[in-house]
């Protein structure tokens with residue numbers, strides 16, 4: 001029979017995987033057992049609504065059998081099995097998951113990166129080729145009477161033919177490779193190794209993993225005493241899922257391993273939250289927060305959700321309703337006996353028990369994060385670095401519906417203290433005369449700290465929240481105030497940085513220079529030119545009037561699309577009346593209007609540059625500067 005080819009990319013990936021990914025070859029067993037367990041789950045689930053599905057299957061189990069003589073290792077299950085089409089589709093290609101589309105046109109150097117990606121998705125069935133040179137799958141689907149045999153040597157395709165199999169389920173038969181100098185593959189035929197691997201990787205699998213264990217016993221008395229060997233079937237795993245164990249029994253190693261295996265992370269989780277809730281709705285949950293932002297976290301491929309089990313049966317791989325959007329980085333498992341098993345996805349959304357659980361989970365996560373914020377700042381900052389932006393978006397979403405629940409978890413870079421602080425901590429250090437919580441937006445903390453308009457704030461000894469994320473300004477708009485203090489941009493006209501007499505003086509200066517200011521405004525075609533109440537040593541700065549700030553303008557300008565031109569801040573040029581540049585401008589205004597025009601243009605360009613906005617014609621600007629010398 002002609003061999004069918006693996007799809008091209010699959011082949012490439014296969015080589016990549018078998019030869020390079022895992023130095024850790026032993027995980028193949030975990031992968032195969034996990035597939036067997038899934039197959040059993042599926043049949044169990046189907047049989048809840050279809051009594052005939054299970055047929056004569058009886059107890060669901062997994063069996064691992066080693067045959068040293070023939071160098072084969074067999075992993076059997078009595079789950080759903082596969083039809084001929086399923087064998088082709090499921091095993092003939094590994095390009096179903098989205099991750100693998102990355103693979104096309106990959107250069108050598110990108111392969112390393114790809115290896116990481118594959119790792120995050122789990123290697124699955126194909127990992128068997130790390131230890132075997134021929135793989136045979138004999139399967140009979142619960143839907144059919146016919147069984148099929150799929151065989152492949154990994155390298156160039158597979159064959160499928162009809163086969164004999166009495167019962168529904170799947171046998172995966174690995175023909176173990178010959179030993180090499182580096183690797184002793186025979187190890188995978190040894191009972192003690194296999195037992196250890198099951199214990200290590202698959203202890204919590206819900207179905208008994210059985211093995212025939214060779215035992216010895218003494219028979220007879222005295223001279224007739226002989227040692228007899230016999231085999232006995234043993235269940236090797238404890239079958240208790242980690243999340244079902246009591247908190248005290250959950251060892252860190254075990255919860256970490258469960259996390260890594262289930263959610264495909266190389267690193268240990270930063271937070272592990274174990275919940276055992278009793279009450280109107282009882283449930284157990286094991287929740288995790290990764291130590292790093294998953295590589296696909298900010299793409300639309302990333303789906304939030306927790307694995308949902310009911311009565312020990314997985315009913316949903318990723319139940320999105322269990323975690324709120326602002327904690328979408330949380331991964332984990334929820335298991336409750338109070339959920340109806342036959343429930344459909346649509347009904348699940350309406351389910352009251354589920355709602356109770358999700359509310360409760362929201363609170364638990366918050367409590368745990370707050371605890372770390374208060375007691376383990378370093379850990380919290382690691383978390384915030386990975387997911388802080390998510391919390392900020394959480395505050396802003398839906399017009400700030402959740403801001404009160406989330407704002408105590410926010411951190412901002414302080415200008416005075418050179419560290420991350422909470423809003424509360426900012427307020428605690430405020431001098432008594434300070435009326436507002438000041439903030440400034442910019443590309444980097446360093447740039448913010450050198451903004452001309454931050455001078456007065458700093459001179460007064462006030463601290464400033466330095467905001468560098470795009471969402472920050474929207475966040476300030478949503479938060480509005482805390483403890484009676486409003487969030488105030490240092491660009492604001494109401495920043496209250498002058499005392500009464502200074503204020504009065506500024507107004508008088510403005511009045512006295514009315515014509516000059518009108519001239520500047522006219523010349524530059526901007527919204528306004530004003531006497532600044534923020535500057536100390538700098539000659540000018542730029543601010544905005546109305547709802548759209550300069551930062552928002554920058555944000556929209558960076559977006560793709562054509563409408564971005566429409567979002568423009570109404571520009572205000574602020575002049576420092578105590579600066580020699582102002583005196584020079586004023587002088588030119590009365591003596592030489594052309595020169596005054598050039599000066600106004602130069603000052604405006606300078607303000608744009610400092611604000612991080614582009615100037616239209618840099619060489620013209622340079623010429624104008626020189627013309628003033």
Ligand code: ADP
Nearest residue numbers: 035036039077081082090091122124125126170
């Ligand atoms: P994954 O398990 O991540 O989907 P695998 O490569 O391990 O990827 O398996 C591919 C598919 O083959 C599975 O999704 C499943 O549909 C099917 N499969 C694998 N092993 C079995 C099995 N023992 N019984 C039934 N179906 C299986």
